[in-house]
Amino acid sequence: MAKLSKPYTIVVVGPPGSGKGTQANRLAEQLGWPHVDVGDLLREASRGQSEAAQTIRSTMQRGRMLSQSVVRPVVEAAIFELKQGLILDGYARQVEQVEILKDWANKGQIPPLWGLQLDVPAAEIIERIKQRRYCTECRHKDYLVTDTAEAVSCVRCGGHLVKRQDDATQTVTRRLDTYEEETKPAITLLKKIAPVTVIDGRGSIDEVAARIEQAITD
Secondary structure (H helix, E strand, O other), X not given: OXXXXXXXXXXXXXXXXXOHHHHHHHHHHHHOOOEEEHHHHHHHHOOOOOHHHHHHHHHHHOOOOOOHHHHHHHHHHHHXXXXXXXXXXXXXXOHHHHHHHHHHHHXXXXXXXXXXXXXXXXXXXXXXXXXXXXXXXXXXXXXXXXOHHHOOEOOOOOOEEEOOHHHOHHHHHHHHHHHHHHHHHHHXXXXXXXOEEEEEOOOOHXXXXXXXXXXXXX
């Protein structure tokens, strides 16, 4: 993949289960830019028995949005020291978050914004999330299993594959409702302040990655 002419904050958006994390990680590897996965940062912050960790954990398990007072400092700590472009995954889920990104970009605290929106029908998303697993050791996410016999060990490191706690069917339904109510308006705002390329997110991981590569290099 050819390098972009200048650094961007590439904001990857789309419904839960659309492949944001997988594609953001691939794109980061291709461009040599950091992949900042806000969901992973928050899941890491949810571990432990502190009151803050328990609040984050219970909120995410219920498929609800965390308050900006919790999320914003986590994102700031992860991206403000970066000097090159970055791939931001999981932080444009609410109108307020997009307004924050706009403010940071205008102040030069992050590179200019460019959105990548993965478009996947809701029915396909639900089926994907039923099959989705990740590795507890290396955090590899590219697993879509079709039966429990396949959900055993990671082909990369041998670690155990598990379902995310927020991938329970009822939680997924709530997350999709939240996406319609809160994230779609945020994406509409993002399109008003930055270029946003819509990518067909259906098909294999490689097929979607090829569409993204074409969009980035055209």
